[in-house]
Amino acid sequence: MAITSASGIDAAPRKQTLASNYVDFTSAATEGWAQQYLPDLMEKEAEVYGKRTIAGFLAQVGAEEASASDRVIWSEQGRLHLAYTCKYKDSNNTYEVENDMDGNAVGTDHGLRVGDIVIMTSASATAKGYISAIDEDGDNAAEFTVLAYADDHMTSADALNSTATTSELHRVLVIGSEFEKGSNARTAANTPKFKSHSNKHLIMRDYYEISGSDATAIGWVEVSGEEGQNGYLWYLKAEGDTRARFTDYLEMTMLEAETAHADAGAIGGTDGGALQDGTQGLFQAITSRGHSTTGITGVNAATDLAEFDAILAVFDENGAIEENMMFVDRSTSLAIDDMLASMNSYGAGGTSYGVFDNSEDMALNLGFSGFRRGSYDFYKSDFKYLNDKGTRGGLNDTVNAIRGVVVPAGVSSVYDEQLGKNMKRPFLHVRYRASGTESRKLKTWVTGSVGALTSGVDSMQVHYLSERCLVTQGANNFMLMN
Numbered sequence: 001m002a003i004t005s006a007s008g009i010d011a012a013p014r015k016q017t018l019a020s021n022y023v024d025f026t027s028a029a030t031e032g033w034a035q036q037y038l039p040d041l042m043e044k045e046a047e048v049y050g051k052r053t054i055a056g057f058l059a060q061v062g063a064e065e066a067s068a069s070d071r072v073i074w075s076e077q078g079r080l081h082l083a084y085t086c087k088y089k090d091s092n093n094t095y096e097v098e099n100d101m102d103g104n105a106v107g108t109d110h111g112l113r114v115g116d117i118v119i120m121t122s123a124s125a126t127a128k129g130y131i132s133a134i135d136e137d138g139d140n141a142a143e144f145t146v147l148a149y150a151d152d153h154m155t156s157a158d159a160l161n162s163t164a165t166t167s168e169l170h171r172v173l174v175i176g177s178e179f180e181k182g183s184n185a186r187t188a189a190n191t192p193k194f195k196s197h198s199n200k201h202l203i204m205r206d207y208y209e210i211s212g213s214d215a216t217a218i219g220w221v222e223v224s225g226e227e228g229q230n231g232y233l234w235y236l237k238a239e240g241d242t243r244a245r246f247t248d249y250l251e252m253t254m255l256e257a258e259t260a261h262a263d264a265g266a267i268g269g270t271d272g273g274a275l276q277d278g279t280q281g282l283f284q285a286i287t288s289r290g291h292s293t294t295g296i297t298g299v300n301a302a303t304d305l306a307e308f309d310a311i312l313a314v315f316d317e318n319g320a321i322e323e324n325m326m327f328v329d330r331s332t333s334l335a336i337d338d339m340l341a342s343m344n345s346y347g348a349g350g351t352s353y354g355v356f357d358n359s360e361d362m363a364l365n366l367g368f369s370g371f372r373r374g375s376y377d378f379y380k381s382d383f384k385y386l387n388d389k390g391t392r393g394g395l396n397d398t399v400n401a402i403r404g405v406v407v408p409a410g411v412s413s414v415y416d417e418q419l420g421k422n423m424k425r426p427f428l429h430v431r432y433r434a435s436g437t438e439s440r441k442l443k444t445w446v447t448g449s450v451g452a453l454t455s456g457v458d459s460m461q462v463h464y465l466s467e468r469c470l471v472t473q474g475a476n477n478f479m480l481m482n
Contacts, residue, residue: 043222045237053244054385055251058470061325061407062428064441071200072431072471078193082111082174089143093129095120095170097142101317102476108142111190117176118146122168130178146172197289199469201433202279204253206464208242210235212450215460239462243444246464250442252391254430254470257281279469282428282478283402289475291318294482304339305373311406311479312374319477321408323377328404329386329396332481336380340368379409404481408474427477432468440467 084106086095097110112118116131128149135143219234229240260278286292291314293307315321328336370379383404387393395401408427432441443465446452450460472478 043220043232045221045223047224051384052390053248054388054391055248057327057383057385058251058254058428058430060381061409062426062430064430064432066434066439066441067201067431067469068433068435071198072469073196073198074471074473075194075196076474078195082116082190084110084112084172085169086144086172087169092145093147094143094145095172097144097172098169101171106142110142112144112172112174113177113186113188113190115177115179115186116174117178119171119173119175120146121171128175199280199431199471200277201431201467201469202253202257203467204246204249204465206242206246206249208239208462208464209448209459210238210450212448212458212460215450235460242462243464246466247442248391250466250468252385253279253281254468255282255385257470258284280472282405282470282472283480285470285472285475286405286478286480289472290478290480291476292480292482305343308373312376314479315376315477319408319474320375321477322375323409324379325407325409326378326380326404326481327383327386327407328380328481329383329393331396332403333380333382337368340371378406402480402482406479406481408477427473429471429473430468431471432466440465442466 079101083101085098085101087098089096097106097112099105112131112134114131114134118129118131120127120129129146130149131144132147133145215233215235217234219232221234222230222232223234223237224230225237225240225244227240227243229236257279259280280288293311315324326336368380370377372378385391385393386396386402386404392402396403432439434440443463445463446460447454447463448457448459448461449455450458452460
Protein backbone atom coordinates (compact mmCIF):
# COMPACT_ATOMS: atom_id res chain seq x y z
CA MET A 1 0.00 0.00 0.00
CA ALA A 2 1.43 3.36 -1.06
CA ILE A 3 0.81 6.46 1.03
CA THR A 4 1.05 9.83 -0.69
CA SER A 5 1.40 12.99 1.38
CA ALA A 6 0.31 16.41 0.19
CA SER A 7 3.08 18.66 -1.06
CA GLY A 8 3.41 22.41 -1.13
CA ILE A 9 2.09 22.93 2.40
CA ASP A 10 3.67 26.13 3.70
CA ALA A 11 3.12 26.30 7.43
CA ALA A 12 6.62 27.28 8.49
CA PRO A 13 7.09 30.24 10.84
CA ARG A 14 8.37 33.54 9.50
CA LYS A 15 10.98 35.82 11.01
CA GLN A 16 8.44 38.66 11.23
CA THR A 17 4.76 39.42 10.74
CA LEU A 18 3.97 40.10 7.07
CA ALA A 19 0.87 41.20 5.20
CA SER A 20 0.57 37.65 3.88
CA ASN A 21 -0.19 36.48 7.43
CA TYR A 22 -3.50 38.36 7.45
CA VAL A 23 -6.76 38.20 5.49
CA ASP A 24 -7.05 40.90 2.80
CA PHE A 25 -10.60 42.23 3.10
CA THR A 26 -10.43 44.11 -0.23
CA SER A 27 -9.17 41.36 -2.53
CA ALA A 28 -11.51 39.19 -4.57
CA ALA A 29 -9.02 36.38 -4.12
CA THR A 30 -10.21 35.99 -0.54
CA GLU A 31 -13.54 34.62 -1.69
CA GLY A 32 -16.40 35.65 0.62
CA TRP A 33 -14.91 38.98 1.77
CA ALA A 34 -15.40 40.63 -1.68
CA GLN A 35 -19.20 40.16 -1.60
CA GLN A 36 -21.99 41.44 0.59
CA TYR A 37 -22.85 38.10 2.16
CA LEU A 38 -21.31 37.16 5.48
CA PRO A 39 -19.59 33.77 5.33
CA ASP A 40 -19.95 31.18 8.09
CA LEU A 41 -16.75 31.81 9.97
CA MET A 42 -15.03 29.05 11.92
CA GLU A 43 -13.01 31.25 14.21
CA LYS A 44 -11.00 28.63 16.07
CA GLU A 45 -7.64 27.80 14.52
CA ALA A 46 -7.52 24.09 13.69
CA GLU A 47 -4.75 22.20 15.47
CA VAL A 48 -3.89 19.92 12.54
CA TYR A 49 -0.45 18.89 13.85
CA GLY A 50 -1.61 17.88 17.31
CA LYS A 51 0.94 18.51 20.04
CA ARG A 52 3.76 20.14 18.13
CA THR A 53 6.39 20.36 20.89
CA ILE A 54 8.88 17.55 21.45
CA ALA A 55 10.20 18.51 24.90
CA GLY A 56 9.71 16.00 27.69
CA PHE A 57 12.37 13.33 27.18
CA LEU A 58 14.84 14.79 29.69
CA ALA A 59 12.04 15.46 32.15
CA GLN A 60 11.22 11.73 32.14
CA VAL A 61 14.72 10.36 32.55
CA GLY A 62 16.67 13.12 34.30
CA ALA A 63 16.65 16.04 36.67
CA GLU A 64 17.71 19.69 36.71
CA GLU A 65 20.17 21.28 39.13
CA ALA A 66 21.71 24.71 39.57
CA SER A 67 25.38 25.31 38.86
CA ALA A 68 27.55 28.29 39.80
CA SER A 69 30.58 27.55 37.60
CA ASP A 70 31.48 27.79 33.94
CA ARG A 71 32.28 24.08 33.77
CA VAL A 72 30.83 20.99 35.44
CA ILE A 73 33.35 18.32 36.46
CA TRP A 74 32.50 14.89 37.84
CA SER A 75 34.41 11.67 38.45
CA GLU A 76 33.36 8.10 37.72
CA GLN A 77 34.51 4.71 38.93
CA GLY A 78 36.91 2.67 36.86
CA ARG A 79 36.80 -1.09 36.51
CA LEU A 80 37.73 -3.05 39.63
CA HIS A 81 39.52 -6.04 38.11
CA LEU A 82 42.64 -6.16 35.94
CA ALA A 83 42.32 -7.39 32.36
CA TYR A 84 44.30 -6.41 29.28
CA THR A 85 44.99 -7.32 25.70
CA CYS A 86 48.62 -8.16 24.94
CA LYS A 87 50.84 -9.42 22.13
CA TYR A 88 53.29 -12.29 22.05
CA LYS A 89 56.81 -10.86 22.23
CA ASP A 90 59.29 -13.73 21.97
CA SER A 91 59.88 -17.39 22.82
CA ASN A 92 61.00 -16.54 26.37
CA ASN A 93 57.35 -16.42 27.45
CA THR A 94 57.39 -12.64 27.17
CA TYR A 95 54.33 -10.61 26.25
CA GLU A 96 53.71 -6.91 25.74
CA VAL A 97 50.66 -5.16 27.20
CA GLU A 98 48.62 -3.25 24.59
CA ASN A 99 45.20 -2.01 25.83
CA ASP A 100 42.85 -2.36 28.73
CA MET A 101 39.54 -4.16 28.13
CA ASP A 102 37.82 -0.92 27.13
CA GLY A 103 40.30 -0.44 24.30
CA ASN A 104 42.34 2.32 25.94
CA ALA A 105 46.08 2.23 25.29
CA VAL A 106 47.95 1.26 28.43
CA GLY A 107 51.55 2.05 27.57
CA THR A 108 53.69 1.45 30.64
CA ASP A 109 50.89 2.15 33.08
CA HIS A 110 49.41 -1.27 33.81
CA GLY A 111 48.48 -3.12 37.00
CA LEU A 112 50.24 -6.46 36.43
CA ARG A 113 52.68 -7.50 39.17
CA VAL A 114 55.11 -10.30 39.87
CA GLY A 115 53.29 -13.11 41.67
CA ASP A 116 49.97 -12.64 39.85
CA ILE A 117 48.12 -15.72 38.64
CA VAL A 118 46.62 -15.02 35.24
CA ILE A 119 44.48 -16.60 32.58
CA MET A 120 45.96 -16.18 29.11
CA THR A 121 43.84 -16.73 26.01
CA SER A 122 44.37 -16.65 22.28
CA ALA A 123 42.18 -17.54 19.33
CA SER A 124 43.23 -21.19 19.64
CA ALA A 125 43.90 -21.92 23.30
CA THR A 126 43.61 -20.94 26.96
CA ALA A 127 46.19 -21.47 29.69
CA LYS A 128 46.77 -20.41 33.28
CA GLY A 129 50.11 -18.98 34.25
CA TYR A 130 52.21 -17.15 36.80
CA ILE A 131 53.87 -13.78 36.19
CA SER A 132 57.51 -14.32 37.08
CA ALA A 133 58.99 -11.03 35.91
CA ILE A 134 58.06 -7.56 34.70
CA ASP A 135 60.41 -5.35 32.74
CA GLU A 136 60.80 -2.30 34.95
CA ASP A 137 64.09 -0.97 33.64
CA GLY A 138 62.43 2.07 32.11
CA ASP A 139 62.79 0.94 28.50
CA ASN A 140 59.53 -0.93 28.20
CA ALA A 141 57.71 -1.52 31.48
CA ALA A 142 54.74 -2.95 29.55
CA GLU A 143 56.53 -6.29 29.04
CA PHE A 144 55.93 -9.23 31.37
CA THR A 145 57.06 -12.84 31.56
CA VAL A 146 54.52 -15.53 32.38
CA LEU A 147 55.13 -19.23 33.14
CA ALA A 148 52.49 -21.87 32.51
CA TYR A 149 51.16 -24.12 35.27
CA ALA A 150 50.33 -26.97 32.89
CA ASP A 151 53.43 -26.70 30.70
CA ASP A 152 56.91 -25.28 30.92
CA HIS A 153 56.21 -22.95 28.02
CA MET A 154 53.14 -20.73 27.68
CA THR A 155 53.52 -20.71 23.91
CA SER A 156 53.78 -24.45 23.34
CA ALA A 157 51.22 -26.31 21.23
CA ASP A 158 49.19 -27.48 24.21
CA ALA A 159 49.07 -23.98 25.70
CA LEU A 160 48.76 -20.82 23.59
CA ASN A 161 50.49 -21.94 20.38
CA SER A 162 51.38 -18.43 19.25
CA THR A 163 55.06 -18.71 18.40
CA ALA A 164 54.27 -18.30 14.71
CA THR A 165 52.72 -14.85 14.98
CA THR A 166 53.42 -11.73 16.97
CA SER A 167 50.40 -9.81 15.67
CA GLU A 168 47.71 -11.95 17.30
CA LEU A 169 46.12 -10.27 20.30
CA HIS A 170 45.92 -12.27 23.51
CA ARG A 171 43.95 -11.53 26.62
CA VAL A 172 45.32 -11.65 30.12
CA LEU A 173 43.12 -11.65 33.23
CA VAL A 174 44.47 -11.51 36.78
CA ILE A 175 42.65 -14.04 39.00
CA GLY A 176 44.81 -14.02 42.14
CA SER A 177 48.39 -14.50 43.31
CA GLU A 178 50.80 -17.09 44.69
CA PHE A 179 53.93 -16.66 46.85
CA GLU A 180 56.40 -18.99 48.50
CA LYS A 181 56.67 -19.51 52.23
CA GLY A 182 58.56 -16.76 53.98
CA SER A 183 58.47 -14.53 50.92
CA ASN A 184 58.80 -10.78 51.16
CA ALA A 185 55.89 -8.41 50.77
CA ARG A 186 54.97 -7.09 47.38
CA THR A 187 56.91 -4.04 46.32
CA ALA A 188 54.31 -2.56 43.93
CA ALA A 189 50.83 -1.39 44.79
CA ASN A 190 47.86 -0.76 42.54
CA THR A 191 45.81 2.38 43.07
CA PRO A 192 42.46 3.24 41.48
CA LYS A 193 42.56 5.25 38.28
CA PHE A 194 41.10 8.72 38.60
CA LYS A 195 38.64 9.15 35.77
CA SER A 196 36.91 12.48 35.45
CA HIS A 197 34.71 14.08 32.82
CA SER A 198 33.57 17.62 32.28
CA ASN A 199 31.15 19.66 30.24
CA LYS A 200 30.65 23.36 29.71
CA HIS A 201 27.49 25.40 29.72
CA LEU A 202 26.02 26.67 26.49
CA ILE A 203 24.29 30.05 26.22
CA MET A 204 21.16 29.89 24.08
CA ARG A 205 19.11 32.90 23.00
CA ASP A 206 16.03 33.74 20.95
CA TYR A 207 14.06 36.89 20.16
CA TYR A 208 10.58 38.03 19.14
CA GLU A 209 9.49 41.51 18.08
CA ILE A 210 6.23 43.13 16.99
CA SER A 211 5.43 46.77 16.34
CA GLY A 212 3.08 48.70 18.60
CA SER A 213 0.48 49.01 15.83
CA ASP A 214 0.43 45.29 15.02
CA ALA A 215 0.17 44.46 18.72
CA THR A 216 -3.25 46.15 18.76
CA ALA A 217 -4.56 44.60 15.53
CA ILE A 218 -7.55 42.35 16.14
CA GLY A 219 -7.89 39.24 13.99
CA TRP A 220 -10.80 37.08 12.96
CA VAL A 221 -8.93 33.87 13.84
CA GLU A 222 -9.04 32.73 17.46
CA VAL A 223 -5.50 31.55 18.07
CA SER A 224 -4.31 28.78 20.35
CA GLY A 225 -0.98 27.27 21.16
CA GLU A 226 1.12 25.01 23.35
CA GLU A 227 1.93 27.86 25.74
CA GLY A 228 -1.75 28.41 26.57
CA GLN A 229 -2.15 31.54 24.48
CA ASN A 230 -5.67 32.28 23.23
CA GLY A 231 -7.57 35.17 21.86
CA TYR A 232 -7.89 37.22 18.69
CA LEU A 233 -4.48 38.93 18.73
CA TRP A 234 -2.09 37.19 16.35
CA TYR A 235 1.02 38.35 18.22
CA LEU A 236 -0.09 36.22 21.17
CA LYS A 237 0.31 33.16 18.97
CA ALA A 238 3.58 34.33 17.43
CA GLU A 239 5.16 35.05 20.80
CA GLY A 240 3.82 31.82 22.29
CA ASP A 241 5.14 29.77 19.36
CA THR A 242 8.55 31.43 19.69
CA ARG A 243 8.61 30.51 23.36
CA ALA A 244 7.53 26.91 22.66
CA ARG A 245 10.12 26.57 19.90
CA PHE A 246 12.84 27.89 22.20
CA THR A 247 11.82 25.41 24.90
CA ASP A 248 12.17 22.61 22.35
CA TYR A 249 15.57 23.95 21.34
CA LEU A 250 16.71 23.65 24.95
CA GLU A 251 16.08 19.91 24.81
CA MET A 252 17.20 19.36 21.23
CA THR A 253 20.50 21.07 21.97
CA MET A 254 21.08 18.92 25.05
CA LEU A 255 20.56 15.85 22.83
CA GLU A 256 22.44 16.90 19.71
CA ALA A 257 25.13 19.42 20.73
CA GLU A 258 28.79 18.64 20.13
CA THR A 259 32.03 20.02 21.48
CA ALA A 260 34.16 21.90 18.97
CA HIS A 261 37.83 21.45 18.24
CA ALA A 262 40.13 24.42 17.82
CA ASP A 263 39.90 26.10 14.42
CA ALA A 264 36.94 23.95 13.49
CA GLY A 265 34.90 27.01 12.61
CA ALA A 266 32.75 27.09 15.76
CA ILE A 267 32.83 29.99 18.21
CA GLY A 268 36.36 30.46 19.59
CA GLY A 269 38.30 27.27 20.26
CA THR A 270 42.00 28.00 19.84
CA ASP A 271 43.71 25.89 22.50
CA GLY A 272 45.91 23.62 20.40
CA GLY A 273 43.15 21.28 19.26
CA ALA A 274 41.65 20.75 22.71
CA LEU A 275 37.89 20.67 23.01
CA GLN A 276 36.85 24.24 23.64
CA ASP A 277 33.43 25.39 22.55
CA GLY A 278 30.03 23.90 22.12
CA THR A 279 28.84 21.42 24.71
CA GLN A 280 28.61 17.64 24.79
CA GLY A 281 25.07 16.47 24.14
CA LEU A 282 23.63 13.05 24.88
CA PHE A 283 24.28 11.53 21.46
CA GLN A 284 27.92 12.62 21.39
CA ALA A 285 28.45 11.39 24.97
CA ILE A 286 27.08 7.95 24.06
CA THR A 287 29.10 7.85 20.84
CA SER A 288 32.37 8.71 22.60
CA ARG A 289 31.90 6.95 25.94
CA GLY A 290 29.02 4.54 25.44
CA HIS A 291 27.86 2.04 22.85
CA SER A 292 26.07 1.93 19.54
CA THR A 293 24.35 -0.93 17.75
CA THR A 294 26.54 -0.19 14.73
CA GLY A 295 29.50 -1.36 16.79
CA ILE A 296 27.93 -4.73 17.65
CA THR A 297 28.36 -7.49 15.11
CA GLY A 298 25.10 -8.36 13.38
CA VAL A 299 23.04 -5.71 15.14
CA ASN A 300 21.22 -2.84 13.47
CA ALA A 301 18.15 -1.44 15.26
CA ALA A 302 17.22 -4.46 17.38
CA THR A 303 14.51 -6.42 15.60
CA ASP A 304 14.97 -9.96 16.91
CA LEU A 305 16.06 -11.68 20.09
CA ALA A 306 19.50 -12.55 18.72
CA GLU A 307 20.22 -8.85 18.28
CA PHE A 308 18.90 -8.06 21.74
CA ASP A 309 21.06 -10.81 23.19
CA ALA A 310 24.10 -9.12 21.65
CA ILE A 311 23.03 -5.88 23.32
CA LEU A 312 22.67 -7.69 26.66
CA ALA A 313 26.19 -9.05 26.31
CA VAL A 314 27.49 -5.48 26.04
CA PHE A 315 25.51 -4.44 29.12
CA ASP A 316 26.87 -7.45 31.01
CA GLU A 317 30.38 -6.18 30.36
CA ASN A 318 29.50 -2.85 31.92
CA GLY A 319 27.18 -1.85 34.75
CA ALA A 320 24.59 -4.61 34.20
CA ILE A 321 21.81 -2.24 35.23
CA GLU A 322 18.63 -4.29 35.17
CA GLU A 323 16.02 -1.66 34.26
CA ASN A 324 16.38 0.28 31.03
CA MET A 325 14.17 2.66 29.08
CA MET A 326 14.05 2.45 25.29
CA PHE A 327 12.99 5.63 23.49
CA VAL A 328 12.56 4.64 19.85
CA ASP A 329 11.12 5.84 16.57
CA ARG A 330 8.02 4.34 14.98
CA SER A 331 9.70 1.75 12.74
CA THR A 332 11.81 0.37 15.57
CA SER A 333 8.83 0.36 17.93
CA LEU A 334 6.80 -1.70 15.46
CA ALA A 335 9.72 -4.02 14.79
CA ILE A 336 10.04 -4.74 18.51
CA ASP A 337 6.28 -5.32 18.74
CA ASP A 338 6.49 -7.82 15.86
CA MET A 339 9.46 -9.53 17.46
CA LEU A 340 7.64 -9.96 20.78
CA ALA A 341 4.40 -11.01 19.10
CA SER A 342 6.24 -13.77 17.28
CA MET A 343 7.43 -15.08 20.65
CA ASN A 344 3.84 -15.25 21.96
CA SER A 345 2.18 -18.66 21.72
CA TYR A 346 -1.15 -16.97 21.07
CA GLY A 347 0.37 -15.39 18.00
CA ALA A 348 1.03 -18.68 16.19
CA GLY A 349 -1.15 -18.61 13.11
CA GLY A 350 -3.07 -15.53 14.26
CA THR A 351 -3.04 -12.51 16.54
CA SER A 352 -2.83 -12.05 20.27
CA TYR A 353 -5.79 -10.46 21.98
CA GLY A 354 -5.03 -8.19 24.83
CA VAL A 355 -5.70 -5.51 27.41
CA PHE A 356 -9.01 -6.96 28.64
CA ASP A 357 -8.27 -10.48 29.90
CA ASN A 358 -7.20 -11.55 26.40
CA SER A 359 -10.81 -11.49 25.29
CA GLU A 360 -11.32 -11.83 21.55
CA ASP A 361 -14.50 -9.77 21.79
CA MET A 362 -12.80 -6.85 23.46
CA ALA A 363 -9.92 -4.57 22.40
CA LEU A 364 -7.13 -5.98 20.26
CA ASN A 365 -3.69 -5.06 21.56
CA LEU A 366 -0.84 -5.42 19.06
CA GLY A 367 1.67 -3.34 21.02
CA PHE A 368 4.03 -4.02 23.89
CA SER A 369 5.23 -1.49 26.44
CA GLY A 370 7.95 -3.65 27.94
CA PHE A 371 9.50 -7.06 28.23
CA ARG A 372 12.10 -8.99 30.22
CA ARG A 373 15.02 -10.85 28.67
CA GLY A 374 17.52 -12.62 30.87
CA SER A 375 17.92 -10.45 33.95
CA TYR A 376 17.06 -7.20 32.12
CA ASP A 377 13.79 -5.29 31.97
CA PHE A 378 13.18 -3.03 28.97
CA TYR A 379 10.40 -0.44 28.89
CA LYS A 380 9.58 0.90 25.45
CA SER A 381 8.31 4.38 24.70
CA ASP A 382 7.84 6.32 21.47
CA PHE A 383 10.29 9.20 21.07
CA LYS A 384 8.47 12.09 19.39
CA TYR A 385 11.74 13.77 18.51
CA LEU A 386 12.62 10.76 16.33
CA ASN A 387 9.17 10.61 14.71
CA ASP A 388 8.25 14.24 13.97
CA LYS A 389 9.15 15.12 10.39
CA GLY A 390 10.04 18.64 11.51
CA THR A 391 12.77 17.31 13.80
CA ARG A 392 14.90 14.12 13.70
CA GLY A 393 12.05 12.20 12.15
CA GLY A 394 12.78 13.92 8.84
CA LEU A 395 16.34 12.54 8.87
CA ASN A 396 15.58 8.89 9.47
CA ASP A 397 16.27 7.94 5.87
CA THR A 398 19.86 9.21 6.07
CA VAL A 399 23.03 7.24 6.74
CA ASN A 400 23.52 6.27 10.40
CA ALA A 401 20.14 7.67 11.37
CA ILE A 402 19.34 7.37 15.07
CA ARG A 403 16.45 4.94 15.62
CA GLY A 404 16.40 5.03 19.39
CA VAL A 405 18.35 5.33 22.60
CA VAL A 406 18.56 2.95 25.58
CA VAL A 407 18.82 4.81 28.88
CA PRO A 408 19.43 3.14 32.26
CA ALA A 409 16.78 3.77 34.88
CA GLY A 410 17.59 4.77 38.44
CA VAL A 411 20.46 6.81 39.84
CA SER A 412 24.23 6.60 40.08
CA SER A 413 26.71 7.66 42.74
CA VAL A 414 29.15 10.35 41.67
CA TYR A 415 31.65 12.58 43.44
CA ASP A 416 30.67 16.24 43.14
CA GLU A 417 33.71 18.54 42.98
CA GLN A 418 31.76 21.57 44.17
CA LEU A 419 30.04 19.92 47.14
CA GLY A 420 33.03 17.76 48.01
CA LYS A 421 31.05 14.56 48.56
CA ASN A 422 29.36 11.68 46.78
CA MET A 423 25.85 12.37 45.51
CA LYS A 424 23.10 10.16 44.17
CA ARG A 425 21.86 11.55 40.88
CA PRO A 426 20.02 10.33 37.80
CA PHE A 427 22.33 9.19 35.03
CA LEU A 428 21.14 12.20 33.05
CA HIS A 429 20.65 15.64 34.49
CA VAL A 430 20.73 19.20 33.22
CA ARG A 431 22.90 21.80 34.94
CA TYR A 432 21.82 25.43 34.50
CA ARG A 433 23.66 28.52 35.70
CA ALA A 434 22.19 30.10 38.82
CA SER A 435 23.17 32.00 41.94
CA GLY A 436 21.32 33.62 44.79
CA THR A 437 20.12 36.55 42.70
CA GLU A 438 20.26 35.25 39.13
CA SER A 439 18.79 32.13 37.53
CA ARG A 440 19.57 31.43 33.89
CA LYS A 441 17.47 28.28 33.69
CA LEU A 442 15.00 30.05 31.38
CA LYS A 443 14.98 33.84 31.37
CA THR A 444 12.37 35.92 29.56
CA TRP A 445 12.17 39.70 29.58
CA VAL A 446 10.37 42.37 27.56
CA THR A 447 11.82 45.65 26.31
CA GLY A 448 10.46 48.45 24.13
CA SER A 449 7.45 50.73 24.53
CA VAL A 450 4.63 48.18 24.25
CA GLY A 451 3.74 47.18 27.77
CA ALA A 452 7.31 47.32 29.08
CA LEU A 453 7.92 51.08 28.59
CA THR A 454 11.68 50.64 28.82
CA SER A 455 12.75 52.49 25.67
CA GLY A 456 11.53 54.76 22.88
CA VAL A 457 11.31 51.93 20.36
CA ASP A 458 7.73 51.57 19.12
CA SER A 459 7.64 47.80 19.46
CA MET A 460 7.53 44.94 21.93
CA GLN A 461 10.79 43.02 22.07
CA VAL A 462 10.75 39.69 23.89
CA HIS A 463 14.09 38.09 24.80
CA TYR A 464 14.71 34.46 25.75
CA LEU A 465 17.91 33.11 27.29
CA SER A 466 19.16 29.95 28.93
CA GLU A 467 22.62 28.77 29.97
CA ARG A 468 22.86 25.04 30.55
CA CYS A 469 24.65 21.78 29.83
CA LEU A 470 23.87 18.08 30.09
CA VAL A 471 25.71 15.74 32.45
CA THR A 472 25.77 12.16 31.14
CA GLN A 473 27.03 9.96 33.94
CA GLY A 474 27.95 6.37 33.27
CA ALA A 475 27.67 6.67 29.48
CA ASN A 476 29.00 3.10 29.27
CA ASN A 477 25.49 2.00 30.32
CA PHE A 478 23.79 3.83 27.41
CA MET A 479 23.29 2.66 23.85
CA LEU A 480 22.35 4.37 20.60
CA MET A 481 20.23 2.28 18.26
CA ASN A 482 21.39 3.23 14.76
